[in-house]
Amino acid sequence: MDERIPGHPVTPYPLTAVVGNRDAVDAVSCVLCNRNIRTVLLIGPPGSGKTVVARAAGSVSGDRRIVEVPLNVTAEQAFGTIDLEEAVSSGRRRVSDSLMRRADGNILIADNANLLPKSILHGILDAVLTGWVMAELDGTSVSEYCDTVLIATMDPSEAELSRHELDRFDICVRMEPIDGMEGRLEVLRRSLVHSHDPAGFRSLYEDSEEELRQRISAADPLSVRLPEWAVPAIQGACSAMGADGHRGDISVAETAVTLAALRGLGETDLQCVRDAIRLCLPHRSRHEDADEDVPDIILDVPETILGEPGQTTVAAPPVSTSGPSTEGSGTWSPSMAAPPVPDAQDVVFEIGRTFTVRDFLPEERGLSRDRDSGRRGLMLSRSAEGRCIGYEIPRGRPKDIALGATIRIAAPKQVHRDRGDLAIAIDGDDIREKIRVRRKGAKMLFVVDGSGSMDAERRMVAVKGTILSILEEAYRRRDMVGLVVFKGDEAEEVLPMTRSVLTAYGILKELPIGGRTPLTSGLRLGHDILRRYCVKREEPVMIVMTDGWGNVNVDPRIRPQEELAATCRVILESPIRPVVIDTEPRGSKFRKAPKLAEMLGAECLLLEEMSADSLSRTVESTLADMETKPRYTR
Amino acid sequence: MRDSHTYPFTAIVGQDEMREALVLNTVYPEIGGVLIRGEKGTAKSTTVRALAGLLPDRRVVRGCTCGCTWGDWDSVCPECRERLSSGTPEAETVPMKVVELPLSSTEDRVAGTMDLEHAISTGRKRFEPGILAKANGNILYVDEVNLLDDHIVDLLLDAAAMGVNYIEREGISYSHPSRFMLVGTMNPEEGDLRPQLLDRFGLMVEVAGEKEEGRRMEVIRRRMGFERDPETFCEGYAASESELRDRIVEARNIVKEMEPGDDVLRAAVGISLHLGVEGHRADLTMVRTACARAALDGRESPTPRDVAAISRMVLSHRMRRDPFQESGLDEEGLEQWMNGFLDTL
Structure with missing residues (x-):
C-alpha cells in the first residue's frame, strides 16, 4: 500500500542547505540575532526559493517556533477578539487567543504578504515594529505586549506593496533563481534527496x-562598535539612493553591526557596511532601477570617506540615476532615422520602454466616497461574493450574515437571556452583516490613433511603450482591456475586451500605422463597445491616444467638426470615463488634443506625464533618445 | 441512472496527451497536477472525472474528516494526534477521489470555518472542515480555474505551497494536512491564469476537438452507447480499465525506489536552460515526470530520452516569466537541438 500523498514534505529544509542566496541567509540570521531588526522581506519570482528560506528560519531559531500567517486570516483572529466560550459561560468579555499572541516570543512567517488584506498587513507590521498589538474589535479593546519578528515573502508580479509598506521592512532581499548548469544541478540534487528522505537529508546538515544556530545565539550585536567613518558613509548612501526618512539609516547601522557580530568581529568593517547597504536600502530608494545602482554607491561611499589615495575628497557619491540614460537605446534602431515613410505605406514600430504608470484613471462619479475603502482596484461588493473584510450592522433586511461576528456579539448577553435548549440565543440586534470587497477590475478601452501623423513624429514607439505600461498595471489588477485603432478610412476593433493581456500585447506588437485620421469613427466605435459595459454602476474607461487632428468624417454631408462635437457629447453624457493622452511632443505649438479633451469633459495628459516616476525620466529619455539619435548615426 | 456510472477513462477517444499527463500524475502525485487548456467540448471534464475509476486506494485514519493518511503521524490533524495519543486510531481503506471546487465557493467553504451549529447548541467552538480538507490525499479539480476568484486562488496557493491548510478565522485556529493533486481546466479565450498559479501546475496540456472524421464518429458512437446503457458500456471496458489500473499500481511501486542518474538530471536542467525557463520547480518536475514515464513502461530507471519526451508538458506553460514575454515552442528547431544535446550526455 502506498502511503505517499502529493505535496511538499513538512520537515523544513535546512537553511545551510540553501544553494547560493547568501544575502537571504544573512537577512534571516540578522532578524533572528538582533532584536532591533524585526522585519525581513524576501522578494522574488516563483521558484526563487523565498518560501524555502523563510521556513528554514525555523530550523536555526532554537526555541522560537514558526507561526504561519495564512492568507485566509481574519482580523479578529489575527489581533484578538471577544472570547466566545468565556463570554457565553460567564458573560465576561475576555480577549481571545490570537495569532499575534501565539507569535509572542516566536517567529511570524507571512508567505505572499502582498496578497494579505492591507488592514491585516498593516496591523501585523505595527505590532511587530512597536511590540504592541492594538485593536478594537467586536466591542473589545485589545492592547497586548508582543515580542516577535516577521519574515515575509512576495512575488512582485502579483501585487505591489506601496513605498510606505516597503519602508517598514528593515531588510529586503531580492532573490533570483540560481542560474547556470552546475548551480541548478546542485539545487535539483538537493531537492530530490530532500523530498525523498527529508529526515535523512536534514541529518546531513x-x-x-548547529554551527549557525550557535553563531546566531552567541552573536552580540550590542557589543560591536560602529566606527566613526561608518555613520556619514551610511547617511551618504541613503541620500544618494534617495532613501528618505530615518528607518533606512537605522536599519543599515543595525544590520551592519549584526553582520559583524555574526562574523565574529568586534568592530564593523567595510564589507559589513556594504552588505548592510545592499540589504537595507534598495527597497527604500525613490529611483526605479535602484537594484542596479547599488554596486556603484557601495563602492564609492566608504572609500571616499576613508580618504583612500587616488580618491577625491568629495563625500557625496555620484548619483548615477541623473546621468544620461543609455537604456532607451534598446527601443531605437538606426533604420528608423530614415525620412518619414510615405503615407500610404503601413509601418510597424517597435514597442518603447515601459515604466510604472502614474495614477491617471479619472475618478468614478457614482460610488459614494465614504463607502469606498480607498484602495484602488477594490470595490465593495453588494452580492455575497468577494472577500470578507469585516462586518457591520445590517441596513434593512440582512442578506449576507456574518455568523461568527453575530455569535460573538450575542455571547456576552447570554447569561441574561432565556436560551431554551441552546447555548446561545440570538436576538435581531445581534445580527451583523459581512462587508465584502471584490477586485474592481476596470474595463479599459484604448482608442489609438494609428494614422500617418503619428508616424511622422515617430512617436508610435513611445505610444506603444505607454500602452504596454498601462497593460502591465492592468494585468496586475485583473482589468479587462480592449483596443480600437483608427487609421485610413475607418476605425477597427483590433482587440475585443479581454482579460488576456498577453493577447493584447501580441496585437500591440504587430500594430501597423499609416494613412488618414478618422478620429470620429474611432470615438464612435469606442463608445459602442463600452456601452455594453455601462451596467451595474460600472464606469468603463476610454483612453484616447491621439494628437487630435481628425481628418476623416463619417457622414460626408456633415461638417467634420460638428460630427466630432456631437460624438463627444454622446460620450460625455454616458457613464464612460474618457481620458485623452496627447501624443504631440511637449512644447508643440499646434495642439488639438486639449480641445478634444474639453469636448469630452476629460483630462488631457501629455505622453511625457504618464510615468509615475517623479522625474518622469523614462518617457522623456525615450523621446530624447529618439530625437538625438540621428546625430550619432551616420 | 447515469450518476452511478462514470464514463470509463479507457473509452475516451484520442486526447492522448491529456490522458498521459493525468496517468503520469496518478503514478507520481508529487509531479504536482495538470492544467488542461482548450475549448469547450473537448472531453476535458469527462476525462478528469473518468480518472476516478483508475485511482488507487488510500489507507486513512477512520473517522477523520481531514482524510489524514494512516501512518504519516508527523503531519496529521489535531484530532488524529489526539486519537494517537489516546491510542485508539483505526485504519480504513478508501478509494482516492476527485473533489470538485465549484467556482462559486466562498472562503469559508474552501478553508473551513467555525462549526456554527455546534457553537449555538453548546457554546463551544469547533472546526468545520472545508474543501481543502476533503481534497487531502485526493485530486482537487477546478473546472474553469482561470475564472476562480482571486482570493480563493490565494487560499489554494497557500495550501499547495505548504501541503498544510492553516486556518485563522472566526476565532478558530487550526491546521490540517492538505496535499492534493491539482487538476484544472481552462478555456484560454476567457483570460489568463496568474503566473504563480500556473507555476503550481506540474504539467500543462493543450487539447483540441478531434478533427478526423472517423474519430469524431467514434466519439459520438461511444457517448451514445454510454448514455443508452451505461452498465453494459462500462462492462465492455472493465478489462481495459483494470489493466491500466494494474499498470498504475505497478508503476507506483517502481517509482518509489527509482534513483534518476546524473544524465537525467543534466538533461532536465539543459533543456530548461535552453528554453530559458527559470525556477527550480521546472527542473524537479521534469525529473519526476521522466521517472513516472519510465515506471509506467515497467523500466527501472529513466533515461534522458524520457526527459525529452515529457519536456513539452512541463515547460510550455513556464516559458514566460511575465505576461509580456511570448511563450511558444519552435517545434522543429527544438527537436533538432534536443537530438544534438542528448547525444552529448
Whole structure:
C-alpha cells in the first residue's frame, strides 16, 4: 500500500542547505540575532526559493517556533477578539487567543504578504515594529505586549506593496533563481534527496545547522562598535539612493553591526557596511532601477570617506540615476532615422520602454466616497461574493450574515437571556452583516490613433511603450482591456475586451500605422463597445491616444467638426470615463488634443506625464533618445 | 441512472496527451497536477472525472474528516494526534477521489470555518472542515480555474505551497494536512491564469476537438452507447480499465525506489536552460515526470530520452516569466537541438 500523498514534505529544509542566496541567509540570521531588526522581506519570482528560506528560519531559531500567517486570516483572529466560550459561560468579555499572541516570543512567517488584506498587513507590521498589538474589535479593546519578528515573502508580479509598506521592512532581499548548469544541478540534487528522505537529508546538515544556530545565539550585536567613518558613509548612501526618512539609516547601522557580530568581529568593517547597504536600502530608494545602482554607491561611499589615495575628497557619491540614460537605446534602431515613410505605406514600430504608470484613471462619479475603502482596484461588493473584510450592522433586511461576528456579539448577553435548549440565543440586534470587497477590475478601452501623423513624429514607439505600461498595471489588477485603432478610412476593433493581456500585447506588437485620421469613427466605435459595459454602476474607461487632428468624417454631408462635437457629447453624457493622452511632443505649438479633451469633459495628459516616476525620466529619455539619435548615426 | 456510472477513462477517444499527463500524475502525485487548456467540448471534464475509476486506494485514519493518511503521524490533524495519543486510531481503506471546487465557493467553504451549529447548541467552538480538507490525499479539480476568484486562488496557493491548510478565522485556529493533486481546466479565450498559479501546475496540456472524421464518429458512437446503457458500456471496458489500473499500481511501486542518474538530471536542467525557463520547480518536475514515464513502461530507471519526451508538458506553460514575454515552442528547431544535446550526455 502506498502511503505517499502529493505535496511538499513538512520537515523544513535546512537553511545551510540553501544553494547560493547568501544575502537571504544573512537577512534571516540578522532578524533572528538582533532584536532591533524585526522585519525581513524576501522578494522574488516563483521558484526563487523565498518560501524555502523563510521556513528554514525555523530550523536555526532554537526555541522560537514558526507561526504561519495564512492568507485566509481574519482580523479578529489575527489581533484578538471577544472570547466566545468565556463570554457565553460567564458573560465576561475576555480577549481571545490570537495569532499575534501565539507569535509572542516566536517567529511570524507571512508567505505572499502582498496578497494579505492591507488592514491585516498593516496591523501585523505595527505590532511587530512597536511590540504592541492594538485593536478594537467586536466591542473589545485589545492592547497586548508582543515580542516577535516577521519574515515575509512576495512575488512582485502579483501585487505591489506601496513605498510606505516597503519602508517598514528593515531588510529586503531580492532573490533570483540560481542560474547556470552546475548551480541548478546542485539545487535539483538537493531537492530530490530532500523530498525523498527529508529526515535523512536534514541529518546531513545537522552540523552546519548547529554551527549557525550557535553563531546566531552567541552573536552580540550590542557589543560591536560602529566606527566613526561608518555613520556619514551610511547617511551618504541613503541620500544618494534617495532613501528618505530615518528607518533606512537605522536599519543599515543595525544590520551592519549584526553582520559583524555574526562574523565574529568586534568592530564593523567595510564589507559589513556594504552588505548592510545592499540589504537595507534598495527597497527604500525613490529611483526605479535602484537594484542596479547599488554596486556603484557601495563602492564609492566608504572609500571616499576613508580618504583612500587616488580618491577625491568629495563625500557625496555620484548619483548615477541623473546621468544620461543609455537604456532607451534598446527601443531605437538606426533604420528608423530614415525620412518619414510615405503615407500610404503601413509601418510597424517597435514597442518603447515601459515604466510604472502614474495614477491617471479619472475618478468614478457614482460610488459614494465614504463607502469606498480607498484602495484602488477594490470595490465593495453588494452580492455575497468577494472577500470578507469585516462586518457591520445590517441596513434593512440582512442578506449576507456574518455568523461568527453575530455569535460573538450575542455571547456576552447570554447569561441574561432565556436560551431554551441552546447555548446561545440570538436576538435581531445581534445580527451583523459581512462587508465584502471584490477586485474592481476596470474595463479599459484604448482608442489609438494609428494614422500617418503619428508616424511622422515617430512617436508610435513611445505610444506603444505607454500602452504596454498601462497593460502591465492592468494585468496586475485583473482589468479587462480592449483596443480600437483608427487609421485610413475607418476605425477597427483590433482587440475585443479581454482579460488576456498577453493577447493584447501580441496585437500591440504587430500594430501597423499609416494613412488618414478618422478620429470620429474611432470615438464612435469606442463608445459602442463600452456601452455594453455601462451596467451595474460600472464606469468603463476610454483612453484616447491621439494628437487630435481628425481628418476623416463619417457622414460626408456633415461638417467634420460638428460630427466630432456631437460624438463627444454622446460620450460625455454616458457613464464612460474618457481620458485623452496627447501624443504631440511637449512644447508643440499646434495642439488639438486639449480641445478634444474639453469636448469630452476629460483630462488631457501629455505622453511625457504618464510615468509615475517623479522625474518622469523614462518617457522623456525615450523621446530624447529618439530625437538625438540621428546625430550619432551616420 | 447515469450518476452511478462514470464514463470509463479507457473509452475516451484520442486526447492522448491529456490522458498521459493525468496517468503520469496518478503514478507520481508529487509531479504536482495538470492544467488542461482548450475549448469547450473537448472531453476535458469527462476525462478528469473518468480518472476516478483508475485511482488507487488510500489507507486513512477512520473517522477523520481531514482524510489524514494512516501512518504519516508527523503531519496529521489535531484530532488524529489526539486519537494517537489516546491510542485508539483505526485504519480504513478508501478509494482516492476527485473533489470538485465549484467556482462559486466562498472562503469559508474552501478553508473551513467555525462549526456554527455546534457553537449555538453548546457554546463551544469547533472546526468545520472545508474543501481543502476533503481534497487531502485526493485530486482537487477546478473546472474553469482561470475564472476562480482571486482570493480563493490565494487560499489554494497557500495550501499547495505548504501541503498544510492553516486556518485563522472566526476565532478558530487550526491546521490540517492538505496535499492534493491539482487538476484544472481552462478555456484560454476567457483570460489568463496568474503566473504563480500556473507555476503550481506540474504539467500543462493543450487539447483540441478531434478533427478526423472517423474519430469524431467514434466519439459520438461511444457517448451514445454510454448514455443508452451505461452498465453494459462500462462492462465492455472493465478489462481495459483494470489493466491500466494494474499498470498504475505497478508503476507506483517502481517509482518509489527509482534513483534518476546524473544524465537525467543534466538533461532536465539543459533543456530548461535552453528554453530559458527559470525556477527550480521546472527542473524537479521534469525529473519526476521522466521517472513516472519510465515506471509506467515497467523500466527501472529513466533515461534522458524520457526527459525529452515529457519536456513539452512541463515547460510550455513556464516559458514566460511575465505576461509580456511570448511563450511558444519552435517545434522543429527544438527537436533538432534536443537530438544534438542528448547525444552529448
